[in-house]
Amino acid sequence: MIATCSSLVTGIPVAWLGQSAPGGLIVAPTATLFGGGAIARLRVDHGGQSASGHFTGASDFMRMRQQRYQAPPVDAYLPGDWPGDARPSVSGLDLEAIGDSWLAQFAIGTRLPDLYYRRAPYGDTVTWWFFDTAVTSWATVDSVPGADEFDVRQSGPRRLWDEIHTAWNAWQQAGRPGYERFGLTMTAAGKRTVWLDDPNHHWSPPAH
Known part of the structure; x- marks a missing residue:
């Protein structure tokens, strides 16, 4: 077939x-x-x-x-003004490394099948938004060219960026299969x- x-x-x-x-x-x-x-x-x-x-x-x-997923509006995750109750942190991983790799997205997406993202450019900065399909959690990461650390915000019972970073590390440690x-x-x-x-x-x- x-x-x-x-x-x-x-x-x-x-x-x-x-x-x-x-x-x-x-x-x-x-x-x-x-x-x-x-x-x-x-x-x-x-x-x-x-x-x-x-x-x-x-x-x-x-x-x-x-199977064409119809994502809910951002307001379904974040009623009120950004960043709401999100917890701030920083990350050393530039999201463009994931965005530029179809294979990396596949490796992360098969490990975390209920997550999706949107990219929002603002001048030189690109804000990556991550969401779960259960509409319980979200995260953002700001990708700034030349930066060594990137601002992270995470909200909800899940820490979506932590999960994504863990999946990325697992792929790296497996030899980038x-x-x-x-x-x-x-x-x-x-x-x-x-x-x-x-x-x-x-x-x-x-x-x-």
């Missing part, structure tokens, strides 16, 4: 398992809410209950209509898990 439009990594339709021959292949472009996309090449098991395989390279396809080292397993029960090198080495929590 070959798909010609992109689905979320965590949203490849389960129905495709039943529509594929046992032992057959599903080849599908995928993407994350955070950015970055890759082609998944999954082998269906002979019982038709699961499919698993590596990603093969970068991709950029039109998203399935039912390329697409071909990542893989995906999906089951007929709807569980989808991204892994690194081996299906037993989960890169992200199982997603339903």
Whole structure:
């Protein structure tokens, strides 16, 4: 089965398992809410209950209509004036290093599948806004050319920038793995898990 439009990594339709021959292949472009996309090449098991395989390279396809995320307005996260109750801190990681790397966005997005971002340029400064789909938490990071430290604001029960930075560090510590080292397993029960090198080495929590 070959798909010609992109689905979320965590949203490849389960129905495709039943529509594929046992032992057959599903080849599908995928993407994350955070950015970055890759082609998944999954082998269906002979019982038709699961499919698993590596990603093969970068991709950029039109998203399935039912999976085009409609983000709520910023006011849904931040009623009132910015920065509200956000806690300030600083970071040594320039967000442009993530913004310039489709692969880095994919690595972070598969580890944190419920996060997305927006970029807001203000002159030379670019403010990165991060949000969770549960509409509970947000963060901003100001990217200033030539700076050594960058202002951070985080609000809500989650510290989104801390989570993103941790995911970035995990990718760095793993040797900045390329697409071909990542893989995906999906089951007929709807569980989808991204892994690194081996299906037993989960890169992200199982997603339903």
